[in-house]
Structure formats: C-alpha cells, structure tokens
Amino acid sequence: MEKKFNTAIAGACLLLCLSAAHAATPAAAKPGPSDAQLKAVYTQEWKWRTSQKQEDGEDDDDSGISTSLPQIDAATQNKRLVYWQGVMKKLDGIKESRLSAPERINYQVYKSQIAAFIAAQQFKEYEKPLNADTAFWSNMTYTARRPMSKEKEYRAYLKQLADTPRYFNDEIVNMRAGMARGFTPPKITLVGRDASITSVTDAKTPQDTVFYAPFKDMPASMPDALKEELRAQAAKVIATSVIPAHQSLLKFMREEYVPAAREELAAESLPDGKTYYQSKIVEFTTTSLTADQIHNIGLEEMAKIRTEMLDVMKQVKFQGDMPAFLRFLRTDPQFYAKTPEELLMRSAWVAKKFDGKVSKYFGYLPRRRFAIIPVPDDQAPFYTSGRGGPGVYLVNTYNLPSRALYSMPALTLHESAPGHAFQMPIAMEQKGRPPFRNAYISAYGEGWALYTERLGAEMGMYETPYETFGMLSYQAWRASRLVVDTGIHSKGWTRKQAQDYLSENTALSTHEIETEVDRYISWPGQALSYYLGEMSILKARKKAEQALGQKFDIRNFHDTVLQLGSVPLPVLEARIDQFIAEGGKSPYPDLE
Known part of the structure; x- marks a missing residue:
C-alpha cells in the first residue's frame, strides 16, 4: 500500500510538472468561482499550517519568536498526513483550466508543495531529522543568533528554551522509530557531527553557550533591572533545561544512534528505496x-x-x-x-x-x-x-x-x-x-x-x-x-x-x-x-533572445524571473513564453 500510494504521489507531481507548460498563458480564464475555491483551500490550510509549530526553515518570514519548539511527535505527524491528503482531494476537484492566470500559477506551486508534504509524511522523513551538515539541535541556534530588541521577544525566547527537553525527547523517540526500520543517515556521515552538541555540554557556564548570546548585548533603552532579571532567567533555563537536554542527546547519539546507523550509502537501500529516491x-x-x-x-x-x-x-x-x-x-x-x-x-x-x-x-x-x-x-x-x-x-x-x-x-x-x-x-x-x-x-x-x-x-x-x-x-x-x-x-x-x-x-x-x-x-x-x-533558466533566456531579437532586454528578463519567485521549472519556462508573447516588457511598468 505504501509503495503504491507514493508512486501515485510521485506520478501526480510529474503530471503537474508536465502540465505546467501551459501555465500563465494570456488565454487563462478571468477570476471566477474556481479562483475563490482555490483561495479558500490554501487560505484555510495556511492558517492551519502556521499553527502547527512545524520544523524550522519552512516559512522564513522573520515574524517574531515562537514561545515553543516544533511539535514533531508521531501522532501529530499522522494528523498532518491525513490533513494534507484531504487538501489534495480538494485540489483535485478544482479545474485548472477555469483559473485566472495568477491563480493558475498559485495552483501549480501549491499543489506540488502539498504533494511534497504528503510524500515526506508518508515516508516518515521526520524519523531522520538530520543530515551531514544540519540537524534539529543545530537549527535551534538560529534563534539565538537573531537580533532581539523587545522584552516580549526575550520572554518568548526563554519559554522556547524551556521547551528543549520535550522537543529533544520527541526527536529521540522519532529517531528510534527510524532506527528500528533502518531509516537513518549512513553512519559515515555522522562521524564527528556531535561537535555541535558538545559545544553546549562542554560549556563551563550557561553564559558560555550560544543560547545565552542574545543576553550579552541587550538594548541600551532597556532598564538595567529588567536586563538583569532576564539574564538570570536565561542562565537558569539554560542550566536546568538546555544543557541537560543536550547531555541526554549526546548519550543517545553516541551509545545508540550512531552505532545502529546503516552502513549502506544509497537512498535506494532505504525502505521502499527506489520509490523514495524518485520522490526526492x-x-x-x-x-x-x-x-x-x-x-x-x-x-x-x-x-x-x-x-x-x-x-x-x-x-x-x-x-x-x-x-x-x-x-x-x-x-x-x-x-x-x-x-x-x-x-x-x-x-x-x-x-x-x-x-x-x-x-x-x-x-x-x-x-x-x-x-x-x-x-x-x-x-x-x-x-x-x-x-x-x-x-x-x-x-x-x-x-x-x-x-x-x-x-x-x-x-x-x-x-x-x-x-x-x-x-x-x-x-x-x-x-x-x-x-x-x-x-x-x-x-x-x-x-x-x-x-x-x-x-x-x-x-x-x-x-x-x-x-x-x-x-x-x-x-x-x-x-x-x-x-x-x-x-x-x-x-x-x-x-x-x-x-x-x-x-x-x-x-x-x-x-x-x-x-x-x-x-x-x-x-x-x-x-x-x-x-x-540553471539549464532551465539558460534555455528560457536563449529562447527569449532568439524570439525577441533587438527587443530583448536582459533587465526585463531577470526581473521577470525573479518577480515570479520559487516555482517548478515548467512554470518558469511557461512564464518566459508569456514574456516573449508580450514583447519582452518589464513586469514592473513603473520602471520602464
């Protein structure tokens, strides 16, 4: 069942990529009921997604500091899979041909995004939350390196640090589940990677850890008494929550995880490996x-x-x-x-x-x-x-x-x-x-x-x-x-x-x-x-240069590519086809 399902998801993604060649054409429908239907789906899902406390790096919008770390336990992950499967059914019920040009692009980007989420959940990628140069514990330090200027940011950060034991424990539970089915990074890629853990466990004082960094240079406008209060709380939470959690993690990595990690390198050696690698x-x-x-x-x-x-x-x-x-x-x-x-x-x-x-x-x-x-x-x-x-x-x-x-x-x-x-x-x-x-x-x-x-x-x-x-x-x-x-x-x-x-x-x-x-x-x-x-962009540029001749303006081409933002490559290529059909004009009329 798992293999059949994931093959279907991969196939849906492939069909999406191929059909995207027709994206963003001038002949697309005008805004109508289908647009409203799609907007309702992605608006509701986005509101739900942002409430989920998922892994770092998904929605890098600099919108404040969370009071807790990601929710990543297996029960939560299963609920996410079911939810996104429901979203995909709704998307399958929307006729792409009836969408306006902007919403057609949104549909293609969004559907491929949801398909990737479903595949990741189905393969339980959350059971392998690390690779050779990044890991869930090192991702935690990004917040510590962000500038803070308001009392509420510091207090939210303190609550986040206090959540470290729960978060690390949930990650360890997930990793043990991955170990049990052979779903780990190759052992060779884990050698020495605990240095970012020992940088915390070997610290002489809480103030020597990266997590204390925001409290070393606090805003001059903040009252001294408040600074001292926040610094004292930071030292305490790092000593009682953050460092012990890292100590437990280090013990787990050295005594359980690394010894049990797989020797094979190939993704195709993982459970349902050929389908998994094709999904990636x-x-x-x-x-x-x-x-x-x-x-x-x-x-x-x-x-x-x-x-x-x-x-x-x-x-x-x-x-x-x-x-x-x-x-x-x-x-x-x-x-x-x-x-x-x-x-x-x-x-x-x-x-x-x-x-x-x-x-x-x-x-x-x-x-x-x-x-x-x-x-x-x-x-x-x-x-x-x-x-x-x-x-x-x-x-x-x-x-x-x-x-x-x-x-x-x-x-x-x-x-x-x-x-x-x-x-x-x-x-x-x-x-x-x-x-x-x-x-x-x-x-x-x-x-x-x-x-x-x-x-x-x-x-x-x-x-x-x-x-x-x-x-x-x-x-x-x-x-x-x-x-x-x-x-x-x-x-x-x-x-x-x-x-x-x-x-x-x-x-x-x-x-x-x-x-x-x-x-x-x-x-x-x-x-x-x-x-x-890169090959896709160069191909699109060459096509535009040949079609437009002296009308081709490199600034307009670059602006068109960048204005579009992250999209599947077939969507990008279709947008350049539209750029050509419109005579190579700038996507920013005020700049022409």
Missing part, C-alpha cells in the same frame, strides 16, 4: 527525469565544461595536464587567504563590485540588504563553503587552506547578490501573493544562484583567468553532482568513488570534497537541483 528527484528537480537520465546529462555537461577549463589552462600558459593544474590551484599559497578577515573582506569586495554593475542587469532591486558574517565555529568544520539568504551571507572561514580566493567571486555571486540574498527578498517583497509562495523550491532557487555565477562572466566580475576557472570549477562541481548523487543513490557508488570524481573534475579542496560528498550521501536528491535549474 521529483521534489528537488520538479521534473519527470529518472536517475539514469540525470546521470547521463551530468556526464554530457561535464565534458562541455572540461573543454572550457582546458581553454583557461591555455590562457595562463600552464605546462602540464589537468591533474597537475588542479594540484597547483589547491596548493599554491597565492590563492589562499592568510586570515579569516582577509577572506571576509574579499567576499565584501566582490559583493560591492556587483553593486556597481547591478543597474545594467536588473531593473528592480530588493530593499533588504545583507550582512557578511563567518559561519559559527561549532558548525564550521562540517558546513559548506558559504550559504546565503534574506539578510545574510555566511562565509566559512574554517580551514583557510581549503577556501580558494579564486572561487570567492563565484561563491559570493551565488550566495549573496544577485543570488540567494538578492533573489529571496525580491520574492518576499511582491505584493498580493499568498504566503505559501515564499516557500523555497530548490530547482528554482539553486538554479538561479548557479545561473548568476555564469552571469558573472558576462558582467565582468572575474578579473583573472584563475577566477574564471574558479567559476568553471563551480559549474563542474554542480554538474558533477548530477553524476555523483545518482551514482551514490542509484548506481552503487562508494564514498571514495564520489570523492575521486569531484577531485578529478573540480578544483575543490580535499576538505570541501569530503564535506560535500557526505552532504550528498545524507541528503538524497538535493544536489540535483542546481545544474538542472
């Missing part, structure tokens, strides 16, 4: 492609990129083959920062350089700025090289000999502007859009960010052939993910095979290769979204 492909790529098709696409694209890389080697007159050039790039001191500050400043320089070029490539600019900060010490050893989002660009300054300066322009474009810290705020600033549209669709978001790395060459962001090679290495890194992810999860590849493939085809450091491969092993399918998303 659908979720992360929004396409109907199979693992074999994606693997072959990766091999073809890698060959193209390697040709470009060889051209750069000729430009710099390097005497030697590709392996020798990669060794040179990985080891020559000229390519590496001497201090964390140097790496941060180089990132800031690239971001500022983009500011001087932005008006030639974008009409609409987001109001929200972003900060450049280092990845926290407790997460850095196993974290990616960088990560960006609304208001922040995280730069990993751990192990400087693994952070090549020639890669910083591409990384910065991807994670800050015009990548994630640029794209996400624009989507959130759009008016009249239902809040579920702020959910992140990896194929779109990561595809856009990778596209901006290529765009950097057009913008003149790469000042040396080595920086161009850094961009190409990053392109190869993402194309190789198509090969490596499917190799690991569908073709029986070993960890070493995956590491060797990245080592032979990119300039990534050994440290980065190890952390990245472990991430792909523990997070099936996510790595597929980047390059397939």
Whole structure:
C-alpha cells in the first residue's frame, strides 16, 4: 500500500510538472468561482499550517519568536498526513483550466508543495531529522543568533528554551522509530557531527553557550533591572533545561544512534528505496527525469565544461595536464587567504563590485540588504563553503587552506547578490501573493544562484583567468553532482568513488570534497537541483533572445524571473513564453 500510494504521489507531481507548460498563458480564464475555491483551500490550510509549530526553515518570514519548539511527535505527524491528503482531494476537484492566470500559477506551486508534504509524511522523513551538515539541535541556534530588541521577544525566547527537553525527547523517540526500520543517515556521515552538541555540554557556564548570546548585548533603552532579571532567567533555563537536554542527546547519539546507523550509502537501500529516491528527484528537480537520465546529462555537461577549463589552462600558459593544474590551484599559497578577515573582506569586495554593475542587469532591486558574517565555529568544520539568504551571507572561514580566493567571486555571486540574498527578498517583497509562495523550491532557487555565477562572466566580475576557472570549477562541481548523487543513490557508488570524481573534475579542496560528498550521501536528491535549474533558466533566456531579437532586454528578463519567485521549472519556462508573447516588457511598468 505504501509503495503504491507514493508512486501515485510521485506520478501526480510529474503530471503537474508536465502540465505546467501551459501555465500563465494570456488565454487563462478571468477570476471566477474556481479562483475563490482555490483561495479558500490554501487560505484555510495556511492558517492551519502556521499553527502547527512545524520544523524550522519552512516559512522564513522573520515574524517574531515562537514561545515553543516544533511539535514533531508521531501522532501529530499522522494528523498532518491525513490533513494534507484531504487538501489534495480538494485540489483535485478544482479545474485548472477555469483559473485566472495568477491563480493558475498559485495552483501549480501549491499543489506540488502539498504533494511534497504528503510524500515526506508518508515516508516518515521526520524519523531522520538530520543530515551531514544540519540537524534539529543545530537549527535551534538560529534563534539565538537573531537580533532581539523587545522584552516580549526575550520572554518568548526563554519559554522556547524551556521547551528543549520535550522537543529533544520527541526527536529521540522519532529517531528510534527510524532506527528500528533502518531509516537513518549512513553512519559515515555522522562521524564527528556531535561537535555541535558538545559545544553546549562542554560549556563551563550557561553564559558560555550560544543560547545565552542574545543576553550579552541587550538594548541600551532597556532598564538595567529588567536586563538583569532576564539574564538570570536565561542562565537558569539554560542550566536546568538546555544543557541537560543536550547531555541526554549526546548519550543517545553516541551509545545508540550512531552505532545502529546503516552502513549502506544509497537512498535506494532505504525502505521502499527506489520509490523514495524518485520522490526526492521529483521534489528537488520538479521534473519527470529518472536517475539514469540525470546521470547521463551530468556526464554530457561535464565534458562541455572540461573543454572550457582546458581553454583557461591555455590562457595562463600552464605546462602540464589537468591533474597537475588542479594540484597547483589547491596548493599554491597565492590563492589562499592568510586570515579569516582577509577572506571576509574579499567576499565584501566582490559583493560591492556587483553593486556597481547591478543597474545594467536588473531593473528592480530588493530593499533588504545583507550582512557578511563567518559561519559559527561549532558548525564550521562540517558546513559548506558559504550559504546565503534574506539578510545574510555566511562565509566559512574554517580551514583557510581549503577556501580558494579564486572561487570567492563565484561563491559570493551565488550566495549573496544577485543570488540567494538578492533573489529571496525580491520574492518576499511582491505584493498580493499568498504566503505559501515564499516557500523555497530548490530547482528554482539553486538554479538561479548557479545561473548568476555564469552571469558573472558576462558582467565582468572575474578579473583573472584563475577566477574564471574558479567559476568553471563551480559549474563542474554542480554538474558533477548530477553524476555523483545518482551514482551514490542509484548506481552503487562508494564514498571514495564520489570523492575521486569531484577531485578529478573540480578544483575543490580535499576538505570541501569530503564535506560535500557526505552532504550528498545524507541528503538524497538535493544536489540535483542546481545544474538542472540553471539549464532551465539558460534555455528560457536563449529562447527569449532568439524570439525577441533587438527587443530583448536582459533587465526585463531577470526581473521577470525573479518577480515570479520559487516555482517548478515548467512554470518558469511557461512564464518566459508569456514574456516573449508580450514583447519582452518589464513586469514592473513603473520602471520602464
């Protein structure tokens, strides 16, 4: 029954992706009863969803601090599955052809979102709440690092901290259920990952933990007596709730979970594994492609990129083959920062350089700025090289000999502007859009960010052939993910095979290769979204350039893509078809 149901869900997603090619056409119906029917469904579900205290990261809207941690027990999860199944039945009863153009897009985005929720619940993904670089306990620290300015925020945060024992216990119960059926991350990806737990358990005082951070620099306008009261309460709740919960978690991880974790790497080795992996492909790529098709696409694209890389080697007159050039790039001191500050400043320089070029490539600019900060010490050893989002660009300054300066322009474009810290705020600033549209669709978001790395060459962001090679290495890194992810999860590849493939085809450091491969092993399918998303955007742009000729305006194209926000790739492609039909005009009439 489970396999049959999930195959049906995956099939529904695939049909949705394919039918989305007809989305957002000028011939769509005018607002009518079907629009009202759909709005009623997603409005009611969203109100219910926001009351559910679900996992962090779903609805990143900066709307205050919760007084409790997520509700994740099995009974609650089962209720969610039943609820979303009911929502899907309602959506199946709405005729897409009768929806207006805006609501047709909403329907397609929303239906794929609900289908992904159902699949995740059906496969009980909540029983595996961690991967190689993130986990439920490290996600907790995000609130601790948020700025607080009001008494109610501090008091809500204190209540949240007091909920830690209940939350951790529920997670442990879920993880034990996953252990019992072999649904865990591979053991190799868990080695050393308890460092973010011991950073709390080994703290000498509550004030030395990350959870006390908001109380160290409190608003000057707040009365001193109130500050001292809140600080005392924080020290107490950390000592009596937070630290003991982490101690229990550490004992569980070391004595039960890691020893029982599976040895196999492939997602297809999990319960109902082939169907599970295909569901992740659908979720992360929004396409109907199979693992074999994606693997072959990766091999073809890698060959193209390697040709470009060889051209750069000729430009710099390097005497030697590709392996020798990669060794040179990985080891020559000229390519590496001497201090964390140097790496941060180089990132800031690239971001500022983009500011001087932005008006030639974008009409609409987001109001929200972003900060450049280092990845926290407790997460850095196993974290990616960088990560960006609304208001922040995280730069990993751990192990400087693994952070090549020639890669910083591409990384910065991807994670800050015009990548994630640029794209996400624009989507959130759009008016009249239902809040579920702020959910992140990896194929779109990561595809856009990778596209901006290529765009950097057009913008003149790469000042040396080595920086161009850094961009190409990053392109190869993402194309190789198509090969490596499917190799690991569908073709029986070993960890070493995956590491060797990245080592032979990119300039990534050994440290980065190890952390990245472990991430792909523990997070099936996510790595597929980047390059397939970029390919979709490049295909749409080429089509628009050929169709519009001299009428093509790169600013209007970019504004159209970004205004749409995260959508399945077929919806994006259909929107560009509409852009072409309308003569390539800006989606913001006031900017023309």
